[in-house]
Amino acid sequence: MSAFEELGVMQEIISALDDMEWHLPTPVQTEAIPLILGGGDVSVAAATGSGKTGAFCLPIVQVVYETRNTNLSKPVSSYSKEEGKGPVRLSTIDRGRQVAVNADRTIAQCRHHAIWEGVRATRGVCSGKWYYVAYMKDEGICRVGWSSRNAQLNLGTDFRGFGYGGTGMKSHGAKFDPYGEKYSIGDTICCMVEFIEHANINQAIVEISFLKNEEELGTAFSVPWTSLGVENLSLFPAAALKNAEIEINFLMESKNAESMGFRPMREATEADCKPSEDMRNLFTAREADEDGDVDMTPAKAREKKGEKGKAPLALILEPARELAAQVNEELTKFNKYLPPPSLRQLLLIGGGNPKAQKASLKSGLDIVAGTLGSIVRLVKTGVLSLDAIRFFVLDEADTFAEDNMRDIMFLYQKIPSRNRVQTLLFSATLHSPEIKGLAEKIQSFPTWIDLKGKQSVPDQLHHTMVRLDADADISLLETVPDYLEWPLDQVHQEVLSKGKKRKKKSRC
Template sequence: MTAFEEMGVMPEIGKAVEEMDWSLPTDVQAEAIPMILGGGDVLMAAETGSGKTGAFCLPILQIVHETLITQREGKSTKAPKGKSGGSSSKWKMNMFDRGDAMAIDPDGVLCQARDPQGWHGTRSNKSVAGQGRYYYEATVTDEGLCRVGWSTDRATLDLGTCKFGYGFGGTGKKSNGKQFDSYGEPFGMNDTIGCFLDLDRGEIRWSKNGIDLGKGYDLPKHILQDQFFAAVVLKNAEMQFNFGDKPFKYPPQAGYTALCKAASTCVVESRILAASAVNAKPAPNAPQAIIIEPSRELAEQTLTQLQKFKKHVKNPEVRELLIIGGVSAKEQVDCLERGVDIVCGTPGRLEDLISTGKLALHQIRFFVLDECDGLLSQGYGDLINRLHQQIPKVTNDGKRLQMIVCSATLHSFDVKKMAERLMHFPTWIDLKGADAVPETVHHVVCMVDPKKDTRWKTMQTYIQTDGVHAKDRINTESNSPETLSEAVKILKGEYCIRALEEHKMDKALIFCRTKLDCDNLEVYLNQMGVGKYSCVCLHGDRKPAERKANLQKFKDGKVRFLICTDVAARGIDVRGLPYVINVTLPDEKQNYIHRIGRVGRAERMGLAVSLVSSVKEKVWYHSNCSNRGRGCYNTRLTDEGGCCIWYNEPQLKNDVEEHLDITIDHVEPDLKVPINEFDGKVVYGQRKKASGSAYHGHVQFLAPTVAELAQLEKRAQSSFIDMKFKKKFATR
């Protein structure tokens, strides 16, 4: 039995993992996998490359596969003792007699349907027949459309649309046999509806918050011979039921009995029990798991891992789908119509398909937010809240929705607040702790000062900048803020070349702040030498096929440099990367760690160089731009209705240092990086050497001090023994 199998992972998945030469689980997997398999919410943080993707993909794949087997064989999950099912001693809603999007909590008293497109109903696990007057209450606990009342075992689950069901809806209409008539008044959030059944007189009536709304229906004699169930139908709504086990909010008038106190001679168990129920065929466009990633590359990377893990998981096969922007939506919709089980995608396209009803959420049992801090910093907090509201909190087989959140750090305020709001007593797995720079990463800052380095005055003609100063008067003899800002843009291109040359960089990630900056630097490097600085770009304006191809070219060594925005800073795994250059510091201080964390992995040494302007730089900032920067030439500042701001890199550097509680080493404009004497000779991209001449010299330097400490320790112990014996003889 493998280590993964001991944790509960099925042998077929374990075999696939072994074939990937991944025989042992990482720490984060060892903690997360059993928790997820056990049904718990999980928050996890660990270094990139620590196995977080496997930690959630493996158990999700297994549980989805087991659910598909159950559905294929026409079986329902067995009801635990005392839980949902017709044979329970308690009155509750019957999880085996419900629509495919109707969720019922394990106690059987909270019903929820999150499908905004259709109605879904359920009935109680018991019924009353023959005689008596009965009552129960239903309270609206979330906004949506509700219809509640009574139905016989011959009625459809869509209450009020056949002649055997009688409902009262939130619009203030009663219904039977698709006949909707005005009755009482509308009801909504927090309103409590009392449902009355009088088998002695053959009447049905309702109340709202204790106010009797009058007789609703006279029951025909042939209907009175049937059994009557408590029934409800919901559309993107939620109701809480009370059959009398707890005190009623509005006790009924004399003569009416709570359903739970009905005489046993009048109670009939539902014929739809756990042993005989057949699950409704799930909707093909309603997956069981949705994994949201902040970038296309991460979504593709996660989907690839799922495909590798499921290699031996057959009969039935788990169907996965990648949903990202920039590719044909029709192909994705066609796949949804054929049926999917796990969806992995980016927020924009997911939101489009969900809002148009092409992708349904009512069967989701796993809601995964990968790189959650990145999603929140990109402004997707409201989208996450909306999606969470639309997903049922209880799955079709009575299990609670599981939410899994992966984050670079669990110390992020935004992530903590989101977890408190949306997650259910999550297990925190924090193997990363507060942000810190690994010992294998050597990171330095080079200040770019256009007042001291004036070579920019002769370089303007062949370096393309971002155009924010197109309408400004730039004068090489002036030290105006606009002139110095343009000068910095010119110098940074030259400093980037200097860093490549000084350290003979044969492979590096180069981060720029904007997509336009990436494009301009790509052109500049190619101009400086055909093939000498072979490079490609990775950012949101490049087509998905090009982005995928460019990343692969860089991984395969077909080009030396990958120029990218922060889209590549999170989760993208490029093995053996020795160098990173930050042409501009990131807007978010946390992204500094993500960027420089691309090097120094697998105990290999890495160098990260950041070029920091000593003066404020005017840059594009399209936060309020209707076109999100596409074709925008509004170079005014944002407080003047434009799309530019002044960027203060010295302050950003201070923020990073304060966040990490360090002082970043500075280097001169020649970009020469001194080697720490204790490290010895460092070769970036290779493992850190444990010994060497410098290390040997360090030991020799410490040797006299260590010898002196040893002598002091010997004296201290001798003195203690002498004192002990003197005390012993003194007491005789």
């Protein structure tokens, strides 16, 4: 396993890194890449030439590619009524193309390095309290949880799925937030769901929680049942995998879950999967009162129709044309070996061809990198939409914080509040009042990676270290005045005394 693979980087990007002769990650890449892949806000202080451009470009390419290619997994269930009549087990039909299920239908495996693939169980539930146990058979990356029959198989990337990943993040509606602990090979995760009914359908709740090795992690999700929709009332055990193998044997038990009143999924019957007629009527009546999907936006509508014109998922701001061009070049290199459809990116800097830029934006993009002035101008004129932004990146953030706060806040506020945006700040320092103020405004509980420190030496100064044998080489002491007294420890005081004695003898 390569050093970059240990950070969670997909194999196709590693192939591009090999072409670039990047065989080992730099310290800032080692620290930043797993955190960015994990989904949190990150603030980084690193010196020029430390590899910080790759530290944010590399994970952004990977996450954006995986997000755009979610539809490579089957978006809608291929559920079979005949399959659902037997005992609950992993489905051989309702699964991604890259997922293999064993003969006993208790183990699922996906060895694809590039994308997430998923699998669901043959039966779901829509009332009461239920659980199942998943066992991690190797060190691959996975998410486990619950999803409706019509959810994306890439668990947690739409509003019909609820996942808990091995990186210690929970996911729902493509929003990734810290939850619980990381897990890996040998760990067991108990997935629990409770349907809390209410006479007022608007107050009915679905709660999802998890146990790691029988230890409670607390409630991960508590959502209105109505948010699932009348066709998604039942939730099925589900998992998403990337180069991983997982065992979901519905005979496995959790004493802790059962002590809290949860029943094992092996006891679920066909009747448990079907909502009562009264419940369906309540949901149908509620939806009839609404004017359609309250969450439907123009960007969602375009994606639903399969149109090509998609707003970018990542926005990278640079203070200078040269830096923006460098970022665009690295994005191109990382994209080299990704399976089609490859990512579409655009460099927005002064002096570019306006017609070509508008044409690219209209046809749809994945990543935009450029200078602040050019991007602000296109956003104000409505040519560039920030409706789908997931990554908001400020390189040399200290420069922006000091001189361009108004424009930065203008762009940030153009991103819809419903988006779970990862904000990444890369700066010469994290300790200036301006950077701290900026982070407070646009970041949520960021992780700091400070490779320079509060008392760091400016980049313009250079250090030189010369090794000396204090006993053998006392030439430097010859320039020390006799009256100078240094606060030295005993060892160095003896060396200094010897030097002064030799100095006196040489004068005699």
